[in-house]
Amino acid sequence: MLQYYRILLIAIFIIRAGNSNAQITLVNGASGDDIFPLVANDMAAVYYDNKEPEVVKRTAGLFVDDIYRITGRKMIASGEVGVLPKNIVVVGTIGYSDLINNLIKENKLNVDDIRSGWEQYVVSLVKNPLPGIDKALVIAGCDRRGAAYGLLSVSELVGVSPWYWWADVPVQNKTSLLLKINPFTSVQPSVKYRGIFINDEDWGLKPWAAKTFEPELNDIGPKTYAKICELLLRLKANYLSPAMHSCSGAFNKYDENKLVADSFGIVMGSIHCEPLLFNNATEWDSKTMGPWDYIKNKHGINKVLTRRVQENGTFENVYTLALRGIHDAVMSGNLTLKEQVKVLGDALKDQRKILSDVLKKPLEEVPQVFYPYKEVLDIYDAGLEVPDDVTLIWTDDDYGYMKRLSNSKEQKRKGRAGVYYHVSYWGPPNDNLWLCTTPPALMYQELKKAYETTADQLWVVNVGDIKPAEYHISLFMEMAFDINKFNSKNIIDHHADFLSEIYGSAYQPCFKKSQLLTIN
Template identity: 45%
Template sequence: MKIRNPYCLSIITLLFFVPNLLLAQKTQSQKIGVSEINIPLSFPLAEKGKTATIYIDGRDADVVSIAADAFKNDINLLTNLSPIVKQDDQNLSACPVIIGTLGQSKFIDQLAKTGKINRSSLQGKWETFSISVIENPIKGVKRALVIAGSDRRGTAYGVFELSRMLGVSPLSWWADVKPATKKALFVTAGESLVGPPSVKYRGIFINDEDWGIQPWATKNMDTDVKDLGPKTYTKIFELLLRLKANYIWPAMHPSTKAFFYYKENPKIADKYAIVLGGSHCEPMLRNNVFEWAENFEHEYGKKPGEWRYDLNKNEMDKYWTDRVIEAKNYEAVYTVGMRGIHDGSMPGPKDKNEKVKLLGQVITDQREILSKNISSSLSSIPQIFCPYKEVLSLYQAGLKLPDDVTIVWADDNHGYVRQLSNPEEQKRSGGSGVYYHISYWGSPHDYLWLSSISPSLISYELTKAYQYKADRLWVINVGDIKPAEMETQFAMDLAWDINKWKPENAHNYAESWAAETFGKEFAKPIADIKAVYYRLGHEAKPEHMSSVNFTEEQANERLVAYEKIYNQAKNLSNKMPERLKDAYFELILYPVQGAYLMNQKILYAKKSLALAEKGDQTALDYSKKSRAAFEQIKLITKKYNEEIAGGKWNGMMDYRPRKLPVFDMPKVADTIVKKAIGQAESIKKPIIIKASNFDDKVAQKGSDLQNIKGLGISDSGISVYPFTTQPIQENEIATASYAVYNIDFETEGEHSIEVKCLPTQGVNNGIKVRYAISVNGDQPQIINVSPASENNIWKLNVLQGYASGITKHQITKTGKSVIKVYLLDPGVVINQLEIK
């Protein structure tokens, strides 16, 4: 191999004072870093108006070429210089960037053969990569930057990981996060080995796209087909790779044609190495809303029969078979089972046992279709069964699920996982996973507008799931992607490395993310804003404001807190570099201001009516404030769509998805009603204690009480660790871990204690969400805060952000009393005590 471009040899002069051998030995054990300064033995990626050349092997997967080109563009973003990407060129430069997959790249295989990279660290691993600076890797080459992957995605992840280290955010395109220009780029000597990921399949569900990404794509991306199509999915797939994700449930609402309708879609997914899937109601990669209910006649030349497997088996089998034949050469995870045509229960016999039997037959026949049409063994074809909503009751009623099918447990649509694998289910070869919402359309109320589920809650629920062996597949319902970018990135970071953001430190993610996205000087102020934003959103999401009642004191506290973070956010916006102003508006300012204005609109309207009832003239002032907030929401949304990034996002943001009443102008006082008001009865305020402010804690039976910041109301909670702790039986309460609170009671007699908890569900069948409470050593009272089903109590719980129990206690003396709260079940989180 000849040396084409020896420009990097000049750095040898910098090394005269350090023995090369000692430096080389030292770099073997250290991780690579990035720098704008030429540190000894570092690799010159860009300096003095020149860039290193990138080399790939033409035999390698398409995604490697895609990643190399993206890396070239990233270097250009950072330096205004554009590297050359060469394919199948044996004449390497003196300092090349070599990108390739073990077994698919002759460059990588040669380096492995000569021991320059460690074959065993990559071979046979899932989505693993190494990034290393190698001295004299090949004859005639002084130094190389080598990105090697164990498989095609591993290689792509390695490329994008280096981009991220250099300063290119994964959200560079999706949220206009423009990096600062750098004079030079160097990769410091060493090697970083990354992977395999904690969760095998990690991805997103584009859902409820009618008010955001679909109209936006129609106007701005896929203007030829006027739909969410191949051009949009190209950008989505690149985002997934940058987030080290690998899996997609495509958009599937009636507003959007089926993913496979546009024949380029699956081809592009394959080029980007994205694994195809289908949602809980889309068996066998079929989108029934479009392909059965609307397009069947076009595809088959006749109208479809009834969507009932017991009445129309043959037609449905053919419908599924045709898709499997079309998709068999693509990497895919097949959803098995059946629901209604869309998001409804499976049609069939009224008798539940018969329905269970029919669902079992559906799965048996679907697996036969897979076996006949895909050459791999059936157990090696990834399949999932998602017991979502009513399907969970069918599974619990005795559905026999094949051992190699992955159970994907669902949350309750509001961020609390409904059930996880019990010890027997954990032995299944198919394992389990999670379907989790950070955006939702449905009962008791949507939250499609703004994203307000905190990293602490996401980490708590998904880490709990992981400890119950749900590590095979995670899919996150992200709605339109925007404005849930940060929360989506957090979920994918967590899926990649479950130990990086544990529940007890997940509240730090916002600061880490902000440092990477906006710079270290803005990280702490942004984190402080986000902490309050998440706390207020947990107590009532902006979309839920008309469904939750607050006292006058609570309403005032919310408005004061929102005003403070809005002013902080606005002041930060003024300090933000011009290149980041659009990104800041999209990621921080619009959600904060939108939530603040929604609270003003609703709470000022209620206040105006209350004051008018008292004959208070200021009621009309609050009416004006409510109306002004309503109009301001429209204006900032117009700005998002038409001004930010030069109108790039026109159509993406709708301030009133589904035109729900909460988004309308509420009723306000227009006139004052003058009437006599009786003397208001003074109500004694309760004593409110944050659960994390305990005076003592006692851990027992191999468990501990963990304080988790940013989780639930009060902005913190205590939970029993580990998640796999065994439930405490009623006759063994003395063996449970507990927290101690010393309280001064001013009066004797009966007092009530309300314990407010995170509205979690029991970790699996038979386990509840219980605490026990004792005052001054009296008999502990046991409370289960998890509703039996998704009833009205559950609806209230998820809207107000807590479930609670109330107990009565006789206080026989004033002064100090000792309250003990025992945590009896895994997954119970105590947030707050209110004593009356």
């Protein structure tokens, strides 16, 4: 039993490099119209239009690096047609890529199912897309992230795990990469915004970044966030609530952080106690700004929130409407519950006015969320009016059980709902930091219930300092991307399937037995 437990502890840090899309398969020694020689005697190249968003260009570079990890051969990634070999991978966004637009016009590429989509892509094999080009593996996204997801799904298929860097997942070397292509369209994500909240970074992430990865900053900075955002993109996630403890610098302390996140197509947000992307734990200076008290210092608070939206408003964000105390404390002022309802209601109105004034958009077009978390749930239940277009983010009890779901009235809201879930937690009476213990079946049960009651706008999971939450992060993102591929039967075997895809299907009975032994 002890040996089985050791295997599981080791395996939790190793993520599969399996067949992420059954419509693309890796084959050996095959030829034909449906075979694309990614790496054979000659190397294919990656082509993108120079007008593409930065995340598409960056993803092309990641893909080239991935192929090098597998084959030891360097592929060309270029926006210039003149340097291309006879086989190319075309990645791009409908509307940005002239080549993809032309293929659509010439009826060589069908994108009808994703024209009005969100983060979707089509994959197709096109003959003679350009003079001198024999075949093109075309990955066309309805938007910038759709294109990136499509290309990185090929990386995972041929053997590069999303966790190759964070968990040192080994890459199996191959001399050739032949792909059998069955044209397909990806599903639209079940949940619109899917991401992580980095919390309690004091223990691992901050010391490691400060001492090892970014000693020049002595902090979590753009180099670390680049690796975090790359991981999210590879997991088909799109949202990040950054580290916010006072031990580390706020995300906005370093201007480059915003540029890094946007270059990976990551939508930035903030957690329940951080209004409009503002981290009051480290950014609020009571000596120069006054007290964090809405009754005594309403104008001072709104001034810094306005400045934050001005600084960050050109990027893609989800804005949290909130008013709690400093960091994770209750509202200042020792107010009665009725008074808290009044003050918080006024604060929400002021924050929405800030968004409207600065962004110059109808508020219905600005993603906004509200977390009825901890004592804020009592304020909400006491009569707080949350605007109908704002998404309600329901939370678990910090240990995996949802405390609330949308009732019949709340299910009719335009803003619908979302989920804030914990697989890591630091707080009384029990901490859950060093080993993630939430059962996969419990995650599915609770998240599926939430999804079925309109929680499909934002799922964010508290992952502590990322390690050791690798498996749970992957499972959470898989469910958020396609909840319908899970059910009450296959979720039971998910972890064993996960491990058997690492070590081989022959070991699946062993892993299932290991699960039983660790439970007993």
